[in-house]
Amino acid sequence: MPAPAPDRPNFGHAAGIPTGHFRFIAIDVETACSDAASICQIGIACVQPDDGIETFSMLVNPRMRFDPFNIRLHGISPDHVADAPCFNEAIGMLTPILNPHALVQHSNFDRQAVTAACRSCGMEVPDWRWTDSVTIARRAWPELKGNGGHGLANLKKRLKLDFHHHDAGEDARAAAMVVLHAERQLGLPFEDLLKPQPRKTVAAKMTLEGDPAGALAGSVVVFTGALQMSRTEAAMLAAQVGMCVRAGVTKQTTHLVVGNQDLTVLAGHDKSSKHRKAEEMREAGHPIQIIGESAFRALVAEENSISRRTAGQTIG
Known part of the structure; x- marks a missing residue:
């Protein structure tokens, strides 16, 4: 069923475009066809200092064909844009508000489309500060990786967002809401979310072979969540008693060590994907042990103690 056609804004001037200083602005575009330059709607969502969101959208006449698939997707047809401004006029109206702000897009499509449309019109591509809410x-x-992904459709369901997908203004607002939710989830302000993350150490996804002479040789352990000890330390302790350390839960996994911190997330689950998979496997009859960090420490300490006593008896 086609999406309802958006209301026609006043195309004669820039009335209605938000003004002022915002924390950031999310932007989304819809296209008329497979050509990325065929922008037929632009939407922006301006996030105010109090996290309120001011949304604006406008239709654009791409002056090129409309594909039936695109019309079915967003509900915009050639008739809707007959009196709309062309892209260079529309972007000229929006540039004053977009230039000073960091722009959020959900995936890299919107930046690519703006770049293509500018080049199609013979315009210089704006030097805007882009960031990606998917990242x-x-x-x-x-x-959510491998569990529906990070597209707007899945995030809408997981985060219980209320918006009409494939309307540029609504999708821009959704991208802004994703960032606001992420700020709360991570306890970080928007500016810190833009900072490059340090490269993950090998320990974060390390695999390590266990000591074949260890008391737990043949066991396979996986860690999930933030442990009090470092992942490197935990992996080394496991390997010393014979446990092989792996990154993901598989049929070979015998132990899952769950960090003692609160694992509650906003995405509709109270456990990590590794934890949920381990529980499903256990319910299916797989003999996997799910333990906390304290129990893991006790297990390793006990096996080390047994090994030392055994070694002492052998020497004696």
């Missing part, structure tokens, strides 16, 4: 969402909810 921010991956950082905030890593458990």
Whole structure:
């Protein structure tokens, strides 16, 4: 069923475009066809200092064909844009508000479309500060990888967002809401979300072979969550008693060590994806042990103690 056609804004001037200083602005575009330059709607969502969101959208006449698929997707047809400004006129109206702000797009499509449209019109591509809310969402909810992903449709369901997908103004507002949710999830302001993350150490996803002479040789352990000790330390302790350390839960996993911190997330789950998978495997009859960090420490200490006593008896 086609999306409802958006209301026609006043195309004669820039009335209605938000003004002022905002924390950041999310932007989204819809296109008329497979050509990325065929922008037929631009939407912006301006996030105020109190996190209120002011949304504006306008239709654009791309002056090129409309594909049936695109019309079905967003509900915009050639008739809707007949009196709308062309892209260079529309972008001229929006440039004063967009230039001073960091811009958020959900995936890199919007930047690519703006770049293509500028080049199609013979315009210089604006030197805007772009960031991607998909990248921010991956950082905030890593458990969604392989579990629906970080597209707006899945985030709408997981975060219980209320918006009409494939309307530029609504999708821009959704991207802004994703960032606001991520700020709360990670406890970081928008400016810190823009900072490059340090490269993950090998320990974060390390695999390590266990000591074949260890008391737990043949066991396979996986860690999830933030432990009190470092992942490197935990992996080394496990390997010393014979446990092989792996990054993900598989049929070979015998132990899952869950960090003692609160694992509650906003994405509709109270456990990590590794934890949920381990529980499903256990319910299916797989003999996997799910333990906390304190129990892991006790297990390692006990096996080390047994090994020392055994070694002492052998020497004696």
